[in-house]
């Protein structure tokens with residue numbers, strides 16, 4: 001920490017000697033002409049629900065820096081004219097919105113995007129999203145959400161890139177590159193939000209500093225390194241201190257250590273939430289705590305507009321603190337080019353372009369995970385197919401959470417796709433939903449489904465969760481299929497006909513029994529506008545599944561949090577443990593051993609992180625670790641992968657390590673690299689990764705006289721290395737070792 005402080009002093013000395021940039025000159029000049037009220041106005045992001053006359057009056061008075069949820073070039077331009085032409089200094093507004101996984105064209109939810117393991121495609125989707133949004137006046141999106149989530153009960157697992165820090169960091173950077181420069185990205189929620197106790201949203205988080213830095217912070221850093229123009233505070237209290245008032249996060253780490261100049265905005269009312277948190281007695285005190293922790297823009301709560309001027313007059317806040325915040329706001333507007341081009345062209349390009357729809361289809365295809373296949377997929381031609389289940393024809397539900405602007409009318413559902421593409425007049429496609437929505441418990445239509453099933457050659461059961469069951473404040477204490485879907489699967493399976501289960505959900509569900517019953521399982525996280533088309537392509541073999549789990553699938557909810565990069569414990573459960581029903585009655589306490597497992601289940605998940613099948617098979621050979629010449633402790637890890645089946649397909653090759661000894665205990669596996677590679681049938685490709693000491697570093701901590709010090713370092717130790725198709729690494733014959 002000492003070294004970091006010295007470094008930041010040196011950097012600021014260096015900065016003060018460098019000539020001023022055009023941007024700095026512009027901002028200094030503007031700032032020097034602003035009154036305190038105008039500055040505070042810039043720090044106000046207006047609550048969209050305000051009466052429009054009041055809203056417009058505030059804009060004309062220069063009391064608004066950003067408007068929220070105003071959509072449409074005409075509407076945004078109208079308000080912009082008030083800011084630019086009717087205020088004293090003419091500072092433009094920045095129009096913000098939650099454009100999370102698409103604007104009009106909706107792409108898979110971020111958890112699904114992560115299942116593609118294709119960062120290039122996600123970048124492309126973000127770019128097209130930004131273009132659609134910018135055409136309607138939006139210049140700032142509250143995305144990407146990069147909270148590493150290890151608990152599927154937490155509804156917001158849907159909005160992030162899964163459980164792994166390396167994977168989330170790669171997508172955080174990709175999405176940021178895609179959005180910008182058309183619209184500003186906002187990386188959120190800073191920080192530790194996803195570790196909420198019990199998987200309940202907004203709940204307390206307790207995260208030791210080393211874990212925070214190893215697991216939760218790197219995706220933020222990755223987005224900022226990719227140029228993210230803004231950061232959003234989180235709602236949770238982190239080790240007792242809510243983020244909006246957390247000087248350590250917002251200043252020590254974000255500003256001093258990372259040297260970020262991104263704008264820091266609160267989350268919706270997270271400033272005034274300091275009162276119910278129990279940190280502040282009233283909103284005025286909350287405003288003081290927030291400005292002291294350098295929360296720069298206040299979303300919705302009005303605590304800055306209501307109290308900052310008074311706090312300055314009372315000399316509790318120095319106007320220089322306000323200048324620092326306003327500088328960030330003006331900087332983002334400057335970088336977005338708003339001072340030069342405040343207005344949006346009202347001749348906007350039409351949304352749902354061919355390119356957007358093709359990208360949405362490809363991303364939905366690549367994010368579907370084939371979890372099981374006994375050979376029924378891809379479907380043969382001329383089968384009599386029954387589509388059933390509550391998700392087979394749900395234009396709105398397949399779009400997923402955070403869809404403000406996508407229009408269900410444009411959705412292609414699985415039913416639409418099967419009916420449209422079946423040009424064979426003899427083809428037999430029938431649809432009997434059986435359940436109207438995922439929570440439906442009315443089983444009276446099962447008899448009709450059963451009759452139709454008996455006349456079919458194959459049953460496609462579309463099940464899962466409606467969109468409203470995941471996302472913000474949508475946490476679940478039960479991860480089973482909701483409603484009567486499990487009963488429906490029992491009934492379908494009893495017909496003896498092959499059943500393909502297609503899941504559309506916002507999280508991994510505990511579907512162990514249904515996986516046993518099904519002949520094949522294709523799992524998707526809500527796939528967006530083109531979900532049905534993508535599923536049709538995959539089920540019929542026009543596309544080959546290539547998705548991989550971005551989160552561990554638990555067998556039962558009691559296992560969570562369950563994630564692949566856990567510690568081994570001193571008593572791992574290697575042997576099949578004795579489960580509750582096999583313990584002899586009256587068995588002495590210690591006679592069944594002491595290892596780490598639950599009485600109802602071993603520690604194994606239903607499906608591990610990184611897992612997914614294909615319509616072909618791949619063989620991994622010649623795995624090698626070689627030192628890089630001339631670079632101490634750098635290694636090239638390579639492997640030859642052969643497509644041994646008869647379909648051209650993509651494989652996601654994953655690099656994992658495990659540190660076997662060291663200053664602190666390390667996880668049993670850590671993802672250090674991945675590459676999604678297309679390999680034609682019968683051909684081989686060599687994949688190479690470089691492993692550097694920096695990649696093997698982790699955060700250490702020492703307490704000296706009760707004072708804690710953390711630092712990043714790589715231990716001198718023995719490491720295991722795997723190149724593998726998933727985090728179990730079981731299919732790889734040899735474990736390779738390197739010695740640092």
Ligand code: NOJ
Pocket residue numbers: 098142188267268472
């Ligand atoms: C609250 C959510 O936590 C955040 O993700 C979102 O961007 C804001 N509301 C704005 O809608």
